[in-house]
Amino acid sequence: MIQNLFDGILVGSILSLGAIGLTMVMHMLRFANFSHAELLSLGAYVTFVFDKLLESMVPALSQTIGGLSLTFSLIFAIILSMGVTGVSAIIIDWLVFRRIRDSAGPLSMVFASFGVALIVRNLISLIFGLKPKLYSEEITFAVRVSLDPLILIKLDQVFVLCMALVIMLIFHFVLSRTTFGYALKAVSENPTLSQINGVRLALMIRLIWLIGGGLAAVAGVFYGLNNQVSFLMGKDLVLSLFAAVIVGGIGSIYGAVVGGFLVGLASNMALLILPSGYKPAVPFLIILIILSIRPTGLFGEKK
Amino acid sequence: MKALIFGLTAISLVALAPGLSYSADCTTKVGAVLPTSVDWGRPIAATARMAVDLYNKAGGVKGCKVELILRDTQVDPKVGVDAAKALVDLDKVPVLIGAVSSGVSMPILTSVSVPSNVMQISCCSSSTVFTGLAKDGKTKGLWFRTFTTSRNHAAVAAKIIKAKGYNNLVIFYKNDDWGQDIGKLVKADLEALGVTVKASIAINDGQPSYRAEVVEALKSNPEAAYVALYPKEGIATMREWISLGGTQNLVVANSLRSEEFRDSVGIKYLGKMVGHDSAAPRTASAASFTALYKEAFKKEPSGPGLPNIFDAVMIALLAMEVSPTLSGDVIARSVSKVTDPNGTPIFPDEAGIKQASALLAQGKTIRYQGGTGAVTFDQYGDVSAPGLSWNFSEKGIVELDYITSEDINEFINSLKK
Amino acid sequence: MIGIVSYLVFFLTMGFVLSIAVLGLNLQWGYTGLFNGGVAAFFGAGAYGVILFGGSNKAGQLIGFGLPYPFAVAGAVLLAGLLAWIVGLITTHLRHDYLAIATFGVAIAVENFARNAEPITGGAKGLRGFERPFETVINDPFWFNLAYLIFVFVVLIIVYNILENIGQSPFGRLLRAIREDEVAAQSLGKSPARVRLQAFIFGSMIMGLSGALYATFYAFISPQDIVPILTFQIWSMLIVGGSGNNKGAVFGTLIVWAGWVGSGWVLTQFAPVEMQLYIGTIQFIMIGLIIVLTLLIRPKGLLPEKLIISRSVARVKPE
Missing domain, CATH: 3.40.50.2300 (Response regulator)
Known part of the structure; x- marks a missing residue:
């Protein structure tokens, strides 16, 4: 029980990071972006490349930190990858979504993003192959915190969780204390009015893609550390990410964080009530229940 | 040395090439x-x-x-x-x-x-x-x-598990037609042999994490685990299993007979692992599929x-x-x-x-x-074949025991009683 | 030559079967604005329904009624309708993306149930045990396929006409009114909640019909047939074709389906041998490009919605 709770929070923190960017895009640009999860896998693979590059250039960086499977080169690689993934998101928007945005309904955007997801996913597999990759083949053992009830915790897990929380906290301060945060709020509430007040909408859109892509890259790497880096990551994660956004309420960044944790917890607690074969359905059934009580999600605005 | 053999075979193949008879x-x-x-x-x-x-x-x-x-x-x-x-x-x-x-x-x-x-x-x-x-x-x-029918594979698996002397275990199976089938058969066979199956856990494809499944299996503190998964999910599940302190007494299905699985989980954790597979009969012929495959791809056959x-x-x-x-x-x-x-x-x-x-x-x-x-097909297009057990070595895959078709059939019949 | 005809018959059969599901979705999204993300669930209910009702009872199987074909199809459609009624009661008050993810969850649950509930659905190994109607009578594969194509085409025409009539009827105007402005519709004394539910159930029953025809064609169904990609395929067909327009829905289905499978054929014909192992991956990239490029060129779909206010207005309008 406690074990499931802890594991749920870990998976949840990864989903939360991915969901923040998705909810921002869904709210600002008014469409469900199916290619967002591919940014996670793009970020994970770009990190993989930088990590291997850095390791071969500066072998000293391949040293692991403390009891983690994390290396210094991986940390630098993540930072580089955040930038690359964010810029890729801007490029995709410029190539595809910007052109459809003005002339058609949101569903055309949704299915254009579905097409983009197919292209990105399979380009990745064409370049990197179909087999999953690992950042480190070493297995780090869990620490037995207690025997009864059984509680096992991996240091990597704690690190990932802390990092995710730190990133969310930083993001929270940016939103609530900076001009950019206010501008973002203004734009999401009323794009036209905010433009009158001197907010540059085009710039804001680019920033949103940059941040969303950056956070997605981190989430992708954390997922890869916890699982494997595979071209199917996007496909495997896209629905959980949407579930997190929806259950939190579209547009609510705090909702996305809570939603991520909720979905993570739901899938880890699922086995307590149902056989493991039914696990994929459980998070969605919980969402169904929450939505039947709160139709616009936990933190969504009612229109 | 290996390169030399490859080189020689390559040269001999080229030399033979003009002798081809097709137009x-x-x-x-x-x-x-x-x-x-x-x-x-x-x-x-x-x-x-x-x-x-x-x-x-x-x-x-x-x-x-x-x-x-x-x-x-x-x-x-x-x-x-x-x-x-x-x-x-x-x-x-x-x-x-x-x-x-x-x-x-x-x-x-x-x-x-x-x-x-x-x-x-x-x-x-x-x-x-x-x-x-x-x-x-x-x-x-x-x-x-x-x-080879899952009936045969399951019997070989149960035989290996019994021979290892495990009294209880958990089963991880891929949640598709193959996995459900073999998971069920192995469970039934083991129970007929008096081995307790403490939990039978379905592993769905493409889940964000398999920790919940692994934790569920760990709770029963089993002596061993039987794993019928494909490499991608198998690697994810077994890395999780080992890192959380699950037993390294593993018996795995032929689908994990892959270097990818060995390298990603790590040979040092797979020392006590045994796999099962169908086998070629032990004939005088030195040639093997593995050798042919290595010649063509310069690596061991890997994957189901x-x-x-x-x-x-x-x-x-x-x-x-x-x-x-x-x-x-x-x-x-x-x-x-x-x-x-x-x-x-x-x-x-x-x-x-x-x-x-x-x-x-x-x-x-x-x-x-x-x-x-x-390969001999029965009237329904199905085959049954002898079985074998195998494990990993640093270099590749080692075949251990050979189990004849007669042994398998006898074993299956003995279970029915 | 006969080979090409035979293949086209086969291709069109699947194209028309999928068109029916796309038409059902058009009623929900194009007319009423219901973002149903669970197409696979209702398609699956129809597909499993027809084999459960029409198939024979097998060992280890709880269900298999062996009903005559028309009853089996009717049962399948009703099963899809029943599922839609239950799902609709819980979800149709939700809006847009919220509705989509809620219904999507239903589709996952249905697929999961089919995969795990072996005594009823056969589990992951699937379900067969179903005689294709008239197969023994016709007894020639080509003519049977042709006959089945005609049958599916007739069903498609019927569904198409019903939907066209609904579209131009007062009920169709009501659906559009709810889509455009629910509060306004409510102020006119209409009950949007009930109408939305009706459209949801009827659209889902059409998807169930499509599923029933699909399972009949293969005489087999497994969870593999109702995985989420099906929902995406059906939706891309509608959006590429042009939502709100039934002609666009059928047209879009054939275009997307031709692109989906045709890209594979083209690649095997023209790609060099060394590329063959990568054809599957390249095929997916081509499919993505087809969808993206169509939407870039025609953002509202190939045949966008034409607003017909009513048949009588259309008639008075001078041509």
């Missing part, structure tokens, strides 16, 4: 519908291609070069069926190789192969539904699969279904060789001449194929012995 202007088409866009599907397709290349090197079918037309199924039944139909109608193939998933092979069989009189041979579709369909006479003898697809392609091509006409039902009837238990044993390397062609041309029968062993 370039005639080709025979064979269709394949395989999931080439899936991680475990692409090596299967590559092996099919290797078998065809080998056959062509030995002279082709009836002196004609074999052209393998490969289509992706996307593991989507309607896409696979459409691809199969296009191969049959537009490319006029008399034989279809595939598919991998039963859920794709089945609609291809019912709506393409049987109506269009095309022989279909699959490497890996394990569903028992096919046997039922054949018993009802709905396959018209056109259906074959080189996948590779020897099976090799056999499927070879048997189909040999049956086409001996078949009087290239129509599906005639080829399907000719399969028995290739897999005749009383025929001359043949291993399908280049010399073997040439010998087989010569024997078949004289009206003699052969006993095909390929990657999965001496």
Whole structure:
């Protein structure tokens, strides 16, 4: 029980990071972006490349930190990858979504993003192959915190969780204390009015893609550390990410964080009530229940 | 040393090349519908291609070069069926190789192969539904699969587990038709043997994390674990299992006979692991599928279904060789001449194929012995084969004990009592 | 030549079967604005329904009634309708993306149930045991396929006409009114909640019909047939074709389906041998490009909605 709770929070923190960017895009640009999860896998693979590059250039960086499977080169690689993934998101928007945005309904955007997801996913597999990759083949053992009830915790897990929380906290301060945060709020509430007040909408859109892509890259790497880096990551994660956004309420960044944790917890607690074969359905059934009580999600605005 | 051997074989192959007997202007088409866009599907397709290349090197079918037309199924039944139909109608193939998933092979069989009189041979579709369909006479003898029935695999697994002396264990199975089937059979066999199955855990594809499943299994504190998963999920689950302190007393299915699994989980944690697989009979012949594969790909065969697809392609091509006409039902009837238990044993390397062609041309029968062993189909297109146990070494995969078909059958019968 | 005809018959059969599901979705999204993300669930209910009702009872199987074909199809459609009624009661008050993810969850649950509930659905190995109607009578594969194509085409025409009539009827105007402005519709004394539910159930029943025809064609169904990609395929067909327009829905289905499978055929014909192992992956990239490029060129779909206010207005309008 406690074990499931802890594991749920870990998976949840990864989903939360991915969901923040998705909810921002869904709210600002008014469409469900199916290619967002591919940014996670793009970020994970770009990190993989930088990590291997850095390791071969500066072998000293391949040293692991403390009891983690994390290396210094991986940390630098993540930072580089955040930038690359964010810029890729801007490029995709410029190539595809910007052109459809003005002339058609949101569903055309949704299915254009579905097409983009197919292209990105399979380009990745064409370049990197179909087999999953690992950042480190070493297995780090869990620490037995207690025997009864059984509680096992991996240091990597704690690190990932802390990092995710730190990133969310930083993001929270940016939103609530900076001009950019206010501008973002203004734009999401009323794009036209905010433009009158001197907010540059085009710039804001680019920033949103940059941040969303950056956070997605981190989430992708954390997922890869916890699982494997595979071209199917996007496909495997896209629905959980949407579930997190929806259950939190579209547009609510705090909702996305809570939603991520909720979905993570739901899938880890699922086995307590149902056989493991039914696990994929459980998070969605919980969402169904929450939505039947709160139709616009936990933190969504009612229109 | 290894490089030298490869080099020598390469040179000898080049030297032999001008001796090829087929003329370039005639080709025979064979269709394949395989999931080439899936991680475990692409090596299967590559092996099919290797078998065809080998056959062509030995002279082709009836002196004609074999052209393998490969289509992706996307593991989507309607896409696979459409691809199969296009191969049959537009490319006029008399034989279809595939598919991998039963859920794709089945609609291809019912709506393409049987109506269009095309022989279909699959490497890996394990569903028992096919046997039922054949018993009802709905396959018209056109259906074959080189996948040893899960009944046999499960018996070998149970035998190994019993021999290891484990008193209780947990089962992880892939939540598809193959995994559900073998998971259930192993469980039943073990219970008949008095081994307690503490938990039987379904592993769904593509989950963000498998920790919940692993924790669930750990709770019962089992002595051992039986793992029937494919590499991607197998690696994720077993890394989780070992890092959380799960037992390293592992028994794994043939689907994990892959270097990818060894390297990603780590050989140091797999020392106590044993795998099960179907086996080639122990004959004097030194040649093996593994050797052929290594020659072609410069690495060990890795992943599920590779020897099976090799056999499927070879048997189909040999049956086409001996078949009087290239129509599906005639080829399907000719399969028995290739897999005749009383025929001359043949291993399908280049010399073997040439010998087989010569024997078949004289009206003699052969006993095909390929990657999965001496394949003999029963009247429903199913095969049973001897089994073996294996484990990993630093260099590759080591075969341990050999379990004869007689032993397996005796074991299965003893369970029924 | 006969090969090409035979293949086209096969291709069109699947194209028309999928068109029916797309038409059902058009009623929900194009007319009423219901973002149903669970197409696979209702399609699956129809597909499993027809084999459960029409198939024979097998060992280890709880269900298999062996009903005559028309009853089996009717049962399948009703099963899809029943599922839609239950799902609709819980979800149709949700809006847009919220509705989509809620219904999507239903589709996952249905697929999961089919995969695990072996005594009822056969589990992951699938379900067969179903005689294709008239197959023994016709007894020639080509003519049977042709006959089945005609049958599916007739069903498609019927569904198409019903939907066209609904579209131009007062009920169709009501659906559009709810789509455009629910509060305004409510102020006119209409009950949007009930109408939305009706459209949801009727659209889902059409998807169930499509599923029933699909499973009949293969005489087999497995969970593999109702995985989420199906929902995406059906939706892309509608959006590429043009939502709100039934002609666009059918047209879009054929275009997307031709692109989906045709890209594979083209690649095998023209790609060099060394590329063959990568064809599947390249095929997916081509499919993505087809969808993206169509939407870039025609953002509202190939045949966008034409607003017809009513038949009588259309009639008075001078041509």
